Amino acid sequence: MGDAMSKNDRETLIAEQQRFKDLTQETHTPVQVVTKADPRANRSRKNLIAATLGIAKRPTWCQEDCAPGEEAPAGEAPSGAEDAAEEEEAEDAAEEEEEPEAPAKEKPPLSDFTVKKVLGKGAFATVYKVTQNSTSETYAMKVMDIRDLKTKGALARVIDREKPVLEQVDHPFIVGLMGGYVSKNRVYLVMEYCPGGDLKSVLNLFRLGSFPEAQARFYTAELILALECLHQRGIIYRDLKPENVLLDVEGHIRLTDFGLVKKGVENPDFGAESFLGTPLYLSPEMVAKAGHGQATDWWGLGIMLFEMLTGDAPFQGQDGTIEGLFTDIQEGDIPLHRGIHPNAMACIRGLLQKDPAKRFNSSHLRDHIWFASNTPPLAISEDWDKLLGKDKIFQPPYVPTIKSDEEPAEGEETRETEGSTETTTKKEVKEKGGPCGIM
Numbered sequence: 001m002g003d004a005m006s007k008n009d010r011e012t013l014i015a016e017q018q019r020f021k022d023l024t025q026e027t028h029t030p031v032q033v034v035t036k037a038d039p040r041a042n043r044s045r046k047n048l049i050a051a052t053l054g055i056a057k058r059p060t061w062c063q064e065d066c067a068p069g070e071e072a073p074a075g076e077a078p079s080g081a082e083d084a085a086e087e088e089e090a091e092d093a094a095e096e097e098e099e100p101e102a103p104a105k106e107k108p109p110l111s112d113f114t115v116k117k118v119l120g121k122g123a124f125a126t127v128y129k130v131t132q133n134s135t136s137e138t139y140a141m142k143v144m145d146i147r148d149l150k151t152k153g154a155l156a157r158v159i160d161r162e163k164p165v166l167e168q169v170d171h172p173f174i175v176g177l178m179g180g181y182v183s184k185n186r187v188y189l190v191m192e193y194c195p196g197g198d199l200k201s202v203l204n205l206f207r208l209g210s211f212p213e214a215q216a217r218f219y220t221a222e223l224i225l226a227l228e229c230l231h232q233r234g235i236i237y238r239d240l241k242p243e244n245v246l247l248d249v250e251g252h253i254r255l256t257d258f259g260l261v262k263k264g265v266e267n268p269d270f271g272a273e274s275f276l277g278t279p280l281y282l283s284p285e286m287v288a289k290a291g292h293g294q295a296t297d298w299w300g301l302g303i304m305l306f307e308m309l310t311g312d313a314p315f316q317g318q319d320g321t322i323e324g325l326f327t328d329i330q331e332g333d334i335p336l337h338r339g340i341h342p343n344a345m346a347c348i349r350g351l352l353q354k355d356p357a358k359r360f361n362s363s364h365l366r367d368h369i370w371f372a373s374n375t376p377p378l379a380i381s382e383d384w385d386k387l388l389g390k391d392k393i394f395q396p397p398y399v400p401t402i403k404s405d406e407e408p409a410e411g412e413e414t415r416e417t418e419g420s421t422e423t424t425t426k427k428e429v430k431e432k433g434g435p436c437g438i439m
């Protein structure tokens, strides 16, 4: 791609900017979200941004008919929001003494944001790179059209899952939520912008579409800590795939897209019943609709690790049908791949155990020899906590090249993921990779 933006890209950008401008004309209400202490030094910026956006500690999910900043009246909160609010109230009370209340600042109007680029389009959402005009800060804004979410369950995806979980969790490897807006037709989540893009796009930049072993190990280690953090809070993620793992400016991962999470799941193999996820990454117990628990996420990590090392998911079915794919997931052997080191392969085998009760979890992984292998200057296994630390002992193996706003990176395309259905073929599954079966 040359210096100038192509005509098509420019026209697309102008159309999106106009679309966004039209959206901001709707009546909308800023919603407050909770932010917590920042465990890594380079994220203290997040607290500053939170103050700028006027984020307070109490979560308030306002509906359109509230005045800006006003809490939704009791009994009128969207389904599930009250429960979430109660849980959070208890947590907030516990934290009240440790953290000083962030000063309440006026929330910027939605019209204070300008679209710079479309970062991704999925089944329910469009994610924009936006700049806040008054501060020149850059964010990612996820806009979900709730008119199209026909069922209550689908609406719950936004109201009950994505927003409350992002509020509840503050972890260096999980994307930060900065604020939000809601209108009758749309929900807007303002998140920290991860300029490295998602791991699927990064994989495509590498020769052979796969990562060197040390790089795959580094991302796997950071993902283990992110999943551990969710599981410790009884949250299962259920949509682990490279498209949902972003890279920050330094090359650390940030897990995003919490639309399929389930709260209150403490066990490895039960606690959740729904059938959802992205076909290539579904665990055998999910495919069997036999109930699932935390182990379903460790399966997803196994698939992702195989994909990071080889460029392809291990189970794809023989005949291009979704039934063939599901049979392969339940019965197929992990394909032999000469390029994978035996220690890495042992890790994959542990993660891709068909029986969730026998599958590796984070304690197996923390002690696994693969993480004791050379990762200069220190093997990860010697001190996992240093991965989270400020001392930066573990430098990311790859630092993203950041291009200017108006110039899409070489070969870069707006990611489009569509919701797949049970009749999706393997080809479609591979091309679209979108979530299926919203409960």
Ligand SMILES: Nc1ncnc2c1ncn2[C@@H]1O[C@H](COP(=O)(O)OP(=O)(O)OP(=O)(O)O)[C@@H](O)[C@H]1O
Pocket (backbone or CB within 6 Å): 119, 120, 121, 122, 123, 124, 125, 126, 127, 140, 142, 175, 191, 192, 193, 194, 195, 197, 198, 243, 244, 246, 256, 257, 259, 415, 417, 435
């Ligand atoms: N904070 C961010 N910074 C940079 N890029 C992002 C960010 N959030 C999302 N993206 C890009 O947008 C894509 C889609 O985002 P996300 O996964 O949140 O939405 P989705 O898959 O459309 O959501 P849903 O599954 O809820 O419909 C990601 O794969 C990534 O490429």
Ligand SMILES: [Mg+2]
Pocket (backbone or CB within 6 Å): 122, 243, 244, 257
């Ligand atoms: Mg996604």
